[in-house]
Amino acid sequence: MALDSVVSRLKLARRFGAIPVNFKTEEAFEVVMDCSEGRGADCAIEAVGSxxxxxxxxxxxxxxxxxxxxxxHTESHxxxxxGEIYDRNLHYAGGRCSARYYMPAALKIAERDVALVSELISHRLPLSQGVEAYRSFAAREEGWSKVVLTP
Structure with a gap:
């Protein structure tokens, strides 16, 4: 399942096999409970930082x-x-992804299926447009998923 409010990202999530849920128009809790027979999700990945x-x-x-x-995450709390983590016996893990560790495997996937990986990239722009690109991406403008900046 993929939660987002940007329609183009939800379409991309569906393309890659996820159940898309627009959290602005749908109740994610109800969808998860329906898909899990009332149990809840086994795991969740929070990749936004809010x-x-x-x-x-x-x-x-x-x-x-x-x-x-x-x-x-930039908040202090x-x-x-x-107490909630304890009461619900939740497992919480946070931290940076070791990009260097995963890079060889990621490159093999990219080499094996260039078309698949290319679908993730919505924009290819010169580095000189990096600031504007970041603003558009951060504002969750429609049509932005991953951006490649070239020198």
Whole structure:
């Protein structure tokens, strides 16, 4: 399942096999409960870095579920209380993805299926347009997924 509010990203998620849920127009909790026969999600990946996304991800988890926080969090407090984590027996892990560690495997996938990986890239722009590109991406403008900047 993929939660987002940007329609183009939800279409991309469906293309890659996820059940797309627009959190602005659908109740993610109801969709998860329906898909899991009322249990909740076994795991959730929070890749946004916002307290709201962390809170939503935790609410979708079953008792004993796992939450992996990959987004860059800049707040001084976690969106979950230690009591909630304890009471629901949740597993919480956060930190940076070791890009260097995963790069060889990622490159093999990219070499094997260039067309598949290319679908993830919505824009190829010169580095000189990097600031504008970041603003568009951060504003969640429609049609932006991954951006490649070239020197």
């Amino acid at each position: 307290p709201e996304a962390t809170r939503t991800a935790a609410e979708l988890l079953r008792f004993g579920g796992s939450l992996a926080a990959l987004g860059v 976690l969106a979950l209380s230690p």
